[in-house]
Amino acid sequence: MTDTVIEAKGLVKKYGDLVAVAGIDLEVRAGEIFGFLGPNGAGKSTTISMLCTLLTPTAGVARVAGIDVVHDPAAVRQRIGLVFQDPSLDEQLTGRENLEFHAFVYSVPAPDRRRRIDEMLNLLQLADRAASPVKTYSGGMKRRLEIARGMLHQPQILFLDEPTLGLDPQTRKSIWTHLNELRSAKGVTIFMTTHYMDEAEYCDRIAIIDRGKIVALGTPEELKQMVGGDVVTITSTQPDDAAREINTLLGVTATRDNGSLRMEVPDGKAFVPRLVRELSAPVDTVSLRRPSLDDVFLKLTGRAIREEEVSSRDWNRALASRWMGRRR
Ligand SMILES: Nc1ncnc2c1ncn2[C@@H]1O[C@H](COP(=O)(O)OP(=O)(O)O)[C@@H](O)[C@H]1O
Numbered sequence: 001m002t003d004t005v006i007e008a009k010g011l012v013k014k015y016g017d018l019v020a021v022a023g024i025d026l027e028v029r030a031g032e033i034f035g036f037l038g039p040n041g042a043g044k045s046t047t048i049s050m051l052c053t054l055l056t057p058t059a060g061v062a063r064v065a066g067i068d069v070v071h072d073p074a075a076v077r078q079r080i081g082l083v084f085q086d087p088s089l090d091e092q093l094t095g096r097e098n099l100e101f102h103a104f105v106y107s108v109p110a111p112d113r114r115r116r117i118d119e120m121l122n123l124l125q126l127a128d129r130a131a132s133p134v135k136t137y138s139g140g141m142k143r144r145l146e147i148a149r150g151m152l153h154q155p156q157i158l159f160l161d162e163p164t165l166g167l168d169p170q171t172r173k174s175i176w177t178h179l180n181e182l183r184s185a186k187g188v189t190i191f192m193t194t195h196y197m198d199e200a201e202y203c204d205r206i207a208i209i210d211r212g213k214i215v216a217l218g219t220p221e222e223l224k225q226m227v228g229g230d231v232v233t234i235t236s237t238q239p240d241d242a243a244r245e246i247n248t249l250l251g252v253t254a255t256r257d258n259g260s261l262r263m264e265v266p267d268g269k270a271f272v273p274r275l276v277r278e279l280s281a282p283v284d285t286v287s288l289r290r291p292s293l294d295d296v297f298l299k300l301t302g303r304a305i306r307e308e309e310v311s312s313r314d315w316n317r318a319l320a321s322r323w324m325g326r327r328r
């Protein structure tokens with residue numbers, strides 16, 4: 001027996017003709033924080049829902065905690081905690097009452113309930129507000145309460161679908177701190193989805209998913225090494241001339257990214273002075289940075305993730321544009 005706690009092979013989900021998940025293979029190890037990263041509509045929720053036994057795969061197999069999700073969904077559910085997008089707290093009840101209710105539903109043994117609830121309230125820094133109704137909580141507190149709730153029956157694996165969606169950057173960061181603490185305190189494996197590229201940096205390993213397929217998998221560092229070197233971005237009032245010169249004089253391909261030109265070079269510090277010296281086209285601003293996961297996504301898919309931010313309510317628009325022959 002290895003320490004693999006989530007395993008998927010050839011996982012597929014179709015909705016009619018639409019292939020939402022197009023054959024996914026992955027293995028997650030015990031104690032990892034594993035991130036599933038991709039733009040809206042990539043198939044993140046569909047995949048996590050299959051792993052959590054909420055959706056039945058069209059094809060392929062998945063084992064969670066060593067148990068086949070199709071053969072014994074009830075056994076899988078006992079071993080996992082869920083923090084999913086739909087808000088499911090009772091706003092009228094207090095934080096503690098919400099947890100008590102959940103502990104009851106999940107048959108947490110009565111003698112353990114209070115201790116576990118207190119432990120989770122402390123870990124997620126909700127103890128001082130536990131007696132207040134949830135309707136008085138901030139967005140970040142509600143999310144923390146949902147995480148506390150998902151942990152009450154002491155799951156081996158915690159699944160979270162976009163746990164930081166809609167929170168401000170500072171609150172998003174605090175959720176990450178709490179997830180890290182939970183992992184250290186309880187040794188739980190965390191599988192989570194996000195479309196925030198910057199957040200994936202906090203994961204031990206990430207799978208980048210695009211159009212139902214994993215396009216890259218590794219540690220954030222490994223993925224960033226795929227880009228190779230540095231990213232230089234310039235703005236110019238004559239971007240076409242600048243791009244041509246960068247190509248002919250410096251031998252580098254510059255791609256248009258909105259109003260700017262973007263290029264990947266092995267050594268940015270050496271490149272920037274040459275760029276400024278040799279170009280006759282005007283250069284207004286120059287920036288130099290290490291590659292981010294955005295750059296990895298761009299390299300792998302040819303698109304920036306923000307262009308793909310189609311909310312699920314724009315589903316019809318996405319369908320319409322595909323129908324009209326746009327590449328998708
Ligand atoms: N119940 C459904 N019926 C039909 N299509 C769906 C359904 N749920 C999701 N989809 C489609 O499947 C694709 C993947 O969706 P989803 O897994 O929700 O992506 P993500 O979570 O990455 O945003 C999208 O094209 C979405 O519109």
Ligand SMILES: [Mg+2]
Pocket residue numbers: 041044045046161162
């Ligand atoms: Mg989703």
